[in-house]
Amino acid sequence: MRESDIVSLHVPLTSETRGLMNREALGLMKSNAILINTARGNLVKEQDLYEALKDKKIAGAGLDVFEKEPPAPDNPLFRLDNVILTPHISAGTKDALITKMKAAFANMVRVTEGEKPIHLVPD
Numbered sequence: 001m002r003e004s005d006i007v008s009l010h011v012p013l014t015s016e017t018r019g020l021m022n023r024e025a026l027g028l029m030k031s032n033a034i035l036i037n038t039a040r041g042n043l044v045k046e047q048d049l050y051e052a053l054k055d056k057k058i059a060g061a062g063l064d065v066f067e068k069e070p071p072a073p074d075n076p077l078f079r080l081d082n083v084i085l086t087p088h089i090s091a092g093t094k095d096a097l098i099t100k101m102k103a104a105f106a107n108m109v110r111v112t113e114g115e116k117p118i119h120l121v122p123d
Contacts, residue, residue: 001028006036013040023048026058034060038090041065050076053083064090 001007007029011017021035021044029035035058037044046067052058060082066075069088077083107117 008036026052038064
């Protein structure tokens with residue numbers, strides 16, 4: 001954290017990772033460092049991040065996920081010029097779309113052949 005120019009989060013949200021990037025962790029980052037979060041919104045304490053960005057304790061952030069989705073229109077991160085925000089679309093690449101469509105069509109074939117589909121969303 002003290003040496004990285006960019007910290008990019010790629011972990012699941014668990015009880016251990018919730019709030020991983022908080023005031024203490026952000027305080028370890030260099031003042032010219034950038035935080036990227038495309039994993040899960042609750043990995044980052046948004047209020048702590050807002051303060052770190054506003055006070056220039058870190059240089060910037062790129063967020064594709066938020067603690068609350070969709071984020072409230074008055075989210076203070078929207079007012080900062082050192083943050084880039086996207087609407088939870090980081091998985092929207094061409095390759096990801098192709099992979100998702102192949103899986104969906106494979107499931108349709110499985111069902112038409114009387115088999116159980118894979119990758120079911122639990123009730």
